[in-house]
Amino acid sequence: MDLPYYPINDFGPLMKGLAIGGLGIIHVFLAQFAIGGGMLLCYLQWLAQTGRCRQARAFVDGYFKVLVLVSFVLGAVTGVGMWFTTIQVSPRTIGMMVDEFHWIWAIEWTFFSLEVTAGYCFYRYGKRLNDSSRMALLSLYATAAWFSLFWINGILSWQLTPGGWTETGHVWAGFFNPSFFPSLIFRTVTSMAIAAFAACLVINLMPEGNREDRTILLRKAAHFLAPLGLMPLLGVWYFATIPADSRAYVMGGSAAMTLFMSLAVLVSFLIGAYSLLALLKRTMYMNGATSLLLLALTLVATAGGEFVREGVRKPYTVRMALYSNSIRPDEIEHLRRVGSVTNDPYPLLEAEELPNEQLRLGAKVYRFQCSICHTTSGVNGLKELTHAWSPEQKRLMIAQLQRTKPFMPPFAGSAEELEALVQYLQWHGEGQPDDWPETHDEEVLAQIQQWLDEAGTQAGQAHTGDVANSGGEQ
Amino acid sequence: MNAPLPLGHPWPTTLYLALYMVTLSAHFLLMHYVVAGVLYTAWCAGSPRKGALDGPLVSLIRDWLPLMLGGAITAGVAPLLFVQILYQKHFYTANLLLFHRWMAVLPVLIAAFYALYLMKTSRFARWPRAGRAALAAATLGLLGFIGWSWTENHLLSIQENAWVEQFAGESWFYAHGTLLPRALFWLCNTVPTLAMMLAWQRRYQEKISEGDEVEDCSRRLAIVAVAGSVLIIATAGFWAAAITPGVREAVTGSPNVTFVVMLAIGMAVEVAGWAWVFSKRRLRGGALLGVSVGTGLRIFSIVGLREAIRLAHIDIAALYPRHAAAAEVGGLGLFLLILVINTLLIAASIWLVRRGWREE
Numbered sequence: 077m078d079l080p081y082y083p084i085n086d087f088g089p090l091m092k093g094l095a096i097g098g099l100g101i102i103h104v105f106l107a108q109f110a111i112g113g114g115m116l117l118c119y120l121q122w123l124a125q126t127g128r129c130r131q132a133r134a135f136v137d138g139y140f141k142v143l144v145l146v147s148f149v150l151g152a153v154t155g156v157g158m159w160f161t162t163i164q165v166s167p168r169t170i171g172m173m174v175d176e177f178h179w180i181w182a183i184e185w186t187f188f189s190l191e192v193t194a195g196y197c198f199y200r201y202g203k204r205l206n207d208s209s210r211m212a213l214l215s216l217y218a219t220a221a222w223f224s225l226f227w228i229n230g231i232l233s234w235q236l237t238p239g240g241w242t243e244t245g246h247v248w249a250g251f252f253n254p255s256f257f258p259s260l261i262f263r264t265v266t267s268m269a270i271a272a273f274a275a276c277l278v279i280n281l282m283p284e285g286n287r288e289d290r291t292i293l294l295r296k297a298a299h300f301l302a303p304l305g306l307m308p309l310l311g312v313w314y315f316a317t318i319p320a321d322s323r324a325y326v327m328g329g330s331a332a333m334t335l336f337m338s339l340a341v342l343v344s345f346l347i348g349a350y351s352l353l354a355l356l357k358r359t360m361y362m363n364g365a366t367s368l369l370l371l372a373l374t375l376v377a378t379a380g381g382e383f384v385r386e387g388v389r390k391p392y393t394v395r396m397a398l399y400s401n402s403i404r405p406d407e408i409e410h411l412r413r414v415g416s417v418t419n420d421p422y423p424l425l426e427a428e429e430l431p432n433e434q435l436r437l438g439a440k441v442y443r444f445q446c447s448i449c450h451t452t453s454g455v456n457g458l459k460e461l462t463h464a465w466s467p468e469q470k471r472l473m474i475a476q477l478q479r480t481k482p483f484m485p486p487f488a489g490s491a492e493e494l495e496a497l498v499q500y501l502q503w504h505g506e507g508q509p510d511d512w513p514e515t516h517d518e519e520v521l522a523q524i525q526q527w528l529d530e531a532g533t534q535a536g537q538a539h540t541g542d543v544a545n546s547g548g549e550q
Numbered sequence: 551m552n553a554p555l556p557l558g559h560p561w562p563t564t565l566y567l568a569l570y571m572v573t574l575s576a577h578f579l580l581m582h583y584v585v586a587g588v589l590y591t592a593w594c595a596g597s598p599r600k601g602a603l604d605g606p607l608v609s610l611i612r613d614w615l616p617l618m619l620g621g622a623i624t625a626g627v628a629p630l631l632f633v634q635i636l637y638q639k640h641f642y643t644a645n646l647l648l649f650h651r652w653m654a655v656l657p658v659l660i661a662a663f664y665a666l667y668l669m670k671t672s673r674f675a676r677w678p679r680a681g682r683a684a685l686a687a688a689t690l691g692l693l694g695f696i697g698w699s700w701t702e703n704h705l706l707s708i709q710e711n712a713w714v715e716q717f718a719g720e721s722w723f724y725a726h727g728t729l730l731p732r733a734l735f736w737l738c739n740t741v742p743t744l745a746m747m748l749a750w751q752r753r754y755q756e757k758i759s760e761g762d763e764v765e766d767c768s769r770r771l772a773i774v775a776v777a778g779s780v781l782i783i784a785t786a787g788f789w790a791a792a793i794t795p796g797v798r799e800a801v802t803g804s805p806n807v808t809f810v811v812m813l814a815i816g817m818a819v820e821v822a823g824w825a826w827v828f829s830k831r832r833l834r835g836g837a838l839l840g841v842s843v844g845t846g847l848r849i850f851s852i853v854g855l856r857e858a859i860r861l862a863h864i865d866i867a868a869l870y871p872r873h874a875a876a877a878e879v880g881g882l883g884l885f886l887l888i889l890v891i892n893t894l895l896i897a898a899s900i901w902l903v904r905r906g907w908r909e910e
């Protein structure tokens with residue numbers, strides 16, 4: 077079994093989460109702006125050329141400039157940036173996504189190229205073209221942008237709900253997975269809302285036009301808020317398709333997940349309620365500050381949603397196929413036999429600071445198996461989490477890691493490695509003294525081995541309702 | 551295995567190599583315009599001449615730079631995808647080892663983008679000389695940083711035995727003996743490519759503004775292009791001197807020598823085309839077509855050469871099973887179909903614009 081070892085930059089989960097999460101949220105937001113923006117522009121161009129709204133024409137050109145300057149530039153660049161940050165966070169995850177779905181990605185790239193071409197054609201020459209050409213370019217732009225979402229959505233939703241792919245390994249079974257459609261529609265509706273709020277902002281900032289014109293345009297743009305009414309339904313549909321344990325995390329199983337989920341739901345509710353009010357009450361005027369606030373709230377809701385989407389996958393990055401710490405379920409048995417870091421060629425950077433070989437081994441095991449989610453001391457720090465436990469308890473809890481918390485992968489190393497890890501945590505717990513004895517107790521190792529065997533190599537089972545206490549007895 | 555790349559390997563490997571080499575060539579084409587374009591803009595921005603940034607060529611360049619950068623990035627995504635299939639572990643490892651670099655590249659790219667938009671405005675041309683020269687030079691620096699990072703990353707990716715040491719040293723840089731000549735060679739290659747693309751743009755401009763007097767730039771373009779070609783040869787010599795004998799042998803031996811020959815032919819065709827342009831003082835379509843074929847050959851052969859150098863370091867046969875496994879997943883047929891459709895739609899977009907123009 078030849079699993080690849082990559083150099084691990086241990087910056088702690090906070091840094092990684094912020095890098096990937098922060099960039100991901102901005103990218104998703106901008107991409108959705110581009111998608112919704114394309115659709116909105118088609119709508120307004122249609123209103124203009126059919127004589128339904130004469131104010132729309134000037135707006136289309138102005139709005140497209142914003143779309144290009146903000147979403148084209150930042151959207152495209154952050155998209156590229158996503159590749160690099162995902163590689164940093166988990167090369168094996170992105171590698172698996174590329175291996176399985178490269179033709180989908182290649183398809184997406186052709187749509188991206190079309191989007192860029194049609195978009196730039198409109199940007200540079202749109203003003204000089206007749207209505208039918210304008211409409212054609214905008215439609216190509218909008219369709220291509222939406223299809224980018226379509227293809228990427230299949231890959232992202234596959235990570236959480238791989239569906240039939242788990243058994244067959246078939247691309248289309250993975251692509252059209254159980255949460256594909258709810259999340260596609262969900263994201264489309266969000267895109268439309270973002271575009272509408274951005275439009276309201278642009279309308280308020282337009283130098284030309286009087287208040288009356290603006291009110292008319294605002295009302296037209298607000299039509300794109302109507303689908304928000306579907307959100308509760310889409311939310312329920314989406315949650316019906318995701319795995320039960322993931323659902324349990326957001327419904328009280330994990331405090332952080334529940335918090336973020338509630339935040340996203342609450343903010344979405346506020347946005348939706350205000351939008352429907354704006355739609356129904358014809359006299360209401362959405363000014364620049366309000367639009368900006370709503371746009372900001374949408375960003376917050378996106379952030380909450382993306383955080384939850386990333387979070388509820390634990391302990392996997394690809395459900396049933398790859399754990400968060402880049403170990404595949406079918407590799408665990410092998411690693412328990414030969415040791416998880418025996419073949420890791422990358423040395424410890426802080427080797428000098430550790431008093432003995434066993435601690436160095438423990439540090440390497442920690443780096444390989446735990447550092448993606450934990451720090452030694454600090455954010456989700458193992459020192460704090462385990463300080464009340466005796467070495468004996470630490471051994472048991474780690475040997476049965478997937479039972480300790482089902483959102484952790486099973487321990488994937490030898491008994492010696494586990495003991496080294498326990499010593500490493502113990503040493504941290506006692507303030508990192510200069511002298512530390514190595515332990516070599518055959519009985520302890522035998523006990524660890526027995527616990528490991530009992531826990532097995534399968535992932536843990538979450539109990540809906542009481543995820544936190546799933547240790548021991550199953 | 552005695553066929554030039556991408557041939558000479560099992561079909562999955564050949565397929566991914568072919569896609570990689572073709573799309574990387576497209577990336578190079580557009581990237582060359584951006585880098586050389588900013589170089590030229592910086593040159594003009596530093597000139598004390600009044601209206602130095604309003605000349606026909608530099609105005610054209612400034613106008614098109616943001617779009618070309620958008621194109622270069624878009625074109626870069628495709629080889630980025632295929633390199634991950636071909637050399638996954640090598641590419642990822644280099645990326646991880648140069649973590650700080652890749653985190654810096656993103657803001658740098660954004661800054662470069664907006665700088666190009668700023669340089670496109672007419673206000674920029676009115677800036678005081680020091681200011682506009684500083685902005686243009688800084689933008690050139692940003693692009694240089696990105697290009698340099700790609701080269702450094704590439705060299706680290708093919709030097710497997712340097713990985714552990716690089717990690718242990720916690721260095722933010724990877725200095726390799728061939729880094730400088732390699733980067734200079736890429737830089738010089740940008741110049742004739744820009745000249746070729748500009749020539750087409752100029753020719754098109756002349757055509758649509760018939761009657762109006764259009765300043766003739768043909769000779770200037772020809773001189774710049776040929777000067778660039780001379781520099782390419784000089785830096786190629788520098789590079790050849792820097793690589794190890796083993797690598798040199800791999801590149802100049804059969805079958806990779808094909809690329810050396812192709813490069814020579816391509817450059818000869820380019821120079822011949824420019825000589826014609828110079829003597830006739832005209833940007834004629836036929837001559838430009840010849841130049842373009844030469845440029846195409848040159849770009850494809852430098853992509854071939856860099857791949858040959860990579861394969862002198864990496865045992866690609868060990869990666870065959872990976873490529874074969876990747877080729878088992880579905881979607882290729884649909885990709886090819888959609889590729890055709892979207893290529894037609896891209897052509898349709900451009901056609902729409904041209905038609906609208908003619909009607910005007």
Ligand code: HEM
Nearest residue numbers: 156581623626627629630633693696697700701704736856
């Ligand atoms: C304007 C900024 C850029 C410049 C100046 C630039 C320049 C370069 C250069 C000089 C190389 C060759 C490296 C070597 O062989 O030594 C290269 C390769 C490459 N570039 Fe770009 N590039 C830019 C942006 C991008 C972007 C944004 C992407 C991705 C979307 C990209 C994707 C690639 C890929 C995939 C390779 C091949 C890497 C390999 O095989 O190791 N480039 N680029």
